[in-house]
Amino acid sequence: xxxxxxxxxxxxxxxxxxxxxxxxxxxxxxxxxxxxxxxxxxxxxxxxxxxxxxxxxxxxxxxxxxxxxxxxxxxxxxxxxxxxxxxxxxxxxxxxxxxxxxxxxxxxxxxxxxxxxxxxxxxxxxxxxxxxxxxxxxxxxxxxxxxxxxxxxxxxxxxxxxxxxxxxxxxxxxxxxxxxxxxxxxxxxxxxxxxxxxxxxxxxxxxxxxxxxxxxxxxxxxxxxxxxxxxxxxxxxxxxxxxxxxxxxxxxxxxxxxxxxxxxxxxxxxxxxxxxxxxxxxxxxxxxxxxxxxxxxxxxxxxxxxxxxxxxxxxxxxxxxxxxxxxxxxxxxxxxxxxxxxxxxxxxxxxxxxxxxxxxxxxxxxxxxxxxxxxxxxxxxxxxxxxxxxxxxxxxxxxxxxxxxxxxxxxxxxxxxxxxxxxx
Amino acid sequence: xxxxxxxxxxxxxxxxxxxxxxxxxxxxxxxxxxxxxxxxxxxxxxxxxxxxxxxxxxxxxxxxxxxxxxxxxxxxxxxxxxxxxxxxxxxxxxxxxxxxxxxxxxxxxxxxxxxxxxxxxxxxxxxxxxxxxxxxxxxxxxxxxxxxxxxxxxxxxxxxxxxxxxxxxxxxxxxxxxxxxxxxxxxxxxxxxxxxxxxxxxxxxxxxxxxxxxxxxxxxxxxxxxxxxxxxxxxxxxxxxxxxxxxxxxxxxxxxxxxx
Numbered sequence: 001x002x003x004x005x006x007x008x009x010x011x012x013x014x015x016x017x018x019x020x021x022x023x024x025x026x027x028x029x030x031x032x033x034x035x036x037x038x039x040x041x042x043x044x045x046x047x048x049x050x051x052x053x054x055x056x057x058x059x060x061x062x063x064x065x066x067x068x069x070x071x072x073x074x075x076x077x078x079x080x081x082x083x084x085x086x087x088x089x090x091x092x093x094x095x096x097x098x099x100x101x102x103x104x105x106x107x108x109x110x111x112x113x114x115x116x117x118x119x120x121x122x123x124x125x126x127x128x129x130x131x132x133x134x135x136x137x138x139x140x141x142x143x144x145x146x147x148x149x150x151x152x153x154x155x156x157x158x159x160x161x162x163x164x165x166x167x168x169x170x171x172x173x174x175x176x177x178x179x180x181x182x183x184x185x186x187x188x189x190x191x192x193x194x195x196x197x198x199x200x201x202x203x204x205x206x207x208x209x210x211x212x213x214x215x216x217x218x219x220x221x222x223x224x225x226x227x228x229x230x231x232x233x234x235x236x237x238x239x240x241x242x243x244x245x246x247x248x249x250x251x252x253x254x255x256x257x258x259x260x261x262x263x264x265x266x267x268x269x270x271x272x273x274x275x276x277x278x279x280x281x282x283x284x285x286x287x288x289x290x291x292x293x294x295x296x297x298x299x300x301x302x303x304x305x306x307x308x309x310x311x312x313x314x315x316x317x318x319x320x321x322x323x324x325x326x327x328x329x330x331x332x333x334x335x336x337x338x339x340x341x342x343x344x345x346x347x348x349x350x351x352x353x354x355x356x357x358x359x360x361x362x363x364x365x366x367x368x369x370x371x372x373x374x375x376x377x378x379x380x381x382x383x384x385x386x387x388x389x390x391x392x393x394x395x396x397x398x399x400x401x402x403x404x405x406x407x408x409x410x411x412x413x414x415x416x417x418x419x420x421x422x423x424x
Numbered sequence: 425x426x427x428x429x430x431x432x433x434x435x436x437x438x439x440x441x442x443x444x445x446x447x448x449x450x451x452x453x454x455x456x457x458x459x460x461x462x463x464x465x466x467x468x469x470x471x472x473x474x475x476x477x478x479x480x481x482x483x484x485x486x487x488x489x490x491x492x493x494x495x496x497x498x499x500x501x502x503x504x505x506x507x508x509x510x511x512x513x514x515x516x517x518x519x520x521x522x523x524x525x526x527x528x529x530x531x532x533x534x535x536x537x538x539x540x541x542x543x544x545x546x547x548x549x550x551x552x553x554x555x556x557x558x559x560x561x562x563x564x565x566x567x568x569x570x571x572x573x574x575x576x577x578x579x580x581x582x583x584x585x586x587x588x589x590x591x592x593x594x595x596x597x598x599x600x601x602x603x604x605x606x607x608x609x610x611x612x613x614x615x616x617x618x619x620x621x622x623x624x625x626x627x628x629x630x631x632x633x634x635x636x637x638x639x640x641x642x643x644x645x646x647x648x649x650x651x652x653x654x655x656x657x658x659x660x661x662x663x664x665x666x667x668x669x670x671x672x673x674x675x676x677x678x679x680x681x682x683x684x
Contacts, residue, residue, distance in 0.1 A: 027560070134559070135559075138598075138599050140594070140595065140598045140599065141594055141598065142591065142594055142595040142598075279560060280560065280561065280562030280563075280565075281558070281559055281560045281561045281562050281563060281566075282559070282560060284563040285559065285594070286587065286590035286591045286593065286594040287591045287594040287595060291584065291587040291588045291590075291591045292584065292587070294587040294590070294591075295580070295583040295584040295586070295587035295588075296580075296583070298563070298578070298583040298586060298587060299578055299579065299580050299582075299583035
């Protein structure tokens with residue numbers, strides 16, 4: 001079943017504007033942060049998570065650090081709130097920055113707790129983390145890819161070992177007597193997602209059989225990334241991937257009319273505007289970016305300027321809908337944009353929609369989510385997604401959102417070996 | 425300039441040779457030899473200048489087990505072991521850190537030691553930064569912290585050398601930042617007569633007492649000399665002066681060194 005995960009970056013939206021402070025991320029002094037105001041917006045964001053659950057959508061969380069553009073600095077805590085307070089929505093972490101976090105066993109434990117408290121509704125994503133947040137854990141920017149994958153391997157082993165403690169003395173992590181409690185609810189373990197912005201990274205994700213997720217890059221580049229995944233599967237002689245192995249994130253807003261929807265565009269686009277207000281030196285991190293790529297930039301400009309283009313237009317909202325950076329408009333328009341995007345990228349099964357950003361109200365956001373869930377999503381499933389599955393001979397999974405069934409179905413299709421139910 | 429490749433364990437070391445005369449080894453700094461060529465050529469008119477590139481810098485490979493500055497120093501130690509007699513060593517900034525490690529681990533390999541703006545120890549307290557954090561410095565301003573000399577014009581080859589060098593520095597120097605907490609306790613083992621040279625206008629090392637502390641921790645055989653008007657990479661900004669100082673120091677210490 002095609003899933004739509006609601007998310008918000010959970011911003012603290014009251015920072016000084018560009019005219020007063022060029023840098024908004026990472027180094028902005030927290031004297032600009034009012035905990036009392038933040039209290040209100042945190043609760044608005046958790047109310048919107050409950051709204052998504054209520055409306056029939058799923059929910060996603062992501063983590064950033066030292067920035068007022070995203071107050072979800074410890075994502076497992078938000079997920080824990082959702083695990084207890086939501087009833088049916090799947091809870092996606094996109095994701096745990098395990099190339100940065102020093103203790104993968106702790107991450108495995110946190111995720112297992114969420115999975116058990118939510119009765120198996122966790123989708124567990126892992127990410128490399130952005131270059132400008134190395135200082136969040138002070139992890140070294142070299143060898144991040146192998147470190148990410150060793151962490152994931154240790155986490156999966158911690159989730160799936162049930163015969164007593166095991167040892168781990170790897171290249172990056174050492175841990176004696178790993179024996180986590182609780183064990184995850186989903187068997188053999190929660191679905192794993194990994195994000196990427198490049199086709200070359202899709203190869204390993206495909207080889208491991210994880211769900212691949214990408215963000216904001218539009219039809220063409222997203223299509224290239226998904227194709228690289230498919231090509232690798234073919235190269236390995238494996239069957240065609242189910243579309244639920246593919247995920248895309250962008251802005252989503254549905255209004256009664258195109259005009260009404262596009263009126264919300266500036267606030268959603270403000271997320272990108274704030275995201276670019278970066279401190280010097282923090283995007284151009286040696287090791288994080290391959291030496292050859294950095295050399296090309298160095299040779300060309302002699303400098304990297306993360307704030308280049310800050311005051312330039314972010315693009316005409318209609319053009320952004322055309323390329324797939326956003327799905328916004330009337331229900332009819334959003335349906336058409338989603339349909340076109342779906343075919344352009346060869347099909348996908350998960351949309352992570354940034355329905356909320358900036359100072360958008362609970363009311364405005366909820367109305368958009370309701371229109372989407374009522375007027376767009378069912379029609380998209382019926383007219384685009386399910387027919388596509390049938391045409392490709394893939395299992396149709398019509399059902400209500402958030403069915404725990406889904407993980408079992410998908411596990412079987414993905415080739416996970418499910419042990420017999422019950423205690424071993 | 426001539427190139428030699430030598431294999432040290434799993435590491436292929438690219439060694440540059442400048443000039444002719446009695447050998448001195450120069451352990452390069454953060455940017456390899458990219459900006460130090462003038463100094464090396466000048467020194468080469470008085471000595472054979474041997475410059476083994478640290479593992480991870482352009483030319484030398486980095487076996488995956490070479491992860492720390494002490495691993496780098498062990499490779500350089502083996503290079504020095506290849507000389508028949510103790511040899512004068514000049515260390516430039518990060519190369520000074522490597523030189524100090526080698527001289528402390530194997531004191532007998534080093535006839536005399538010139539450390540130009542050596543890094544690698546921490547003098548300040550836990551909330552102090554001895555060095556400017558280059559990772560919150562705009563990329564186009566990082567070089568300016570070290571030196572006011574523009575160096576050769578940027579081209580693709582130069583850019584790749586610099587990007588490779590910056591990645592090596594990130595690997596070895598990220599955290600603890602630009603130092604090894606244990607080194608200050610090992611410096612006392614250095615027996616070679618040592619000159620610590622620094623500039624009065626160093627924009628990278630923030631503590632005015634950093635280099636005199638370095639010399640003091642080495643002990644009685646070490647002196648500190650400050651060059652007025654020079655920044656961090658003194659050998660780039662004032663190559664003539666540094667060559668003259670090095671020649672004088674090496675000459676004066678050689679008779680004593682030969683007797684060890």
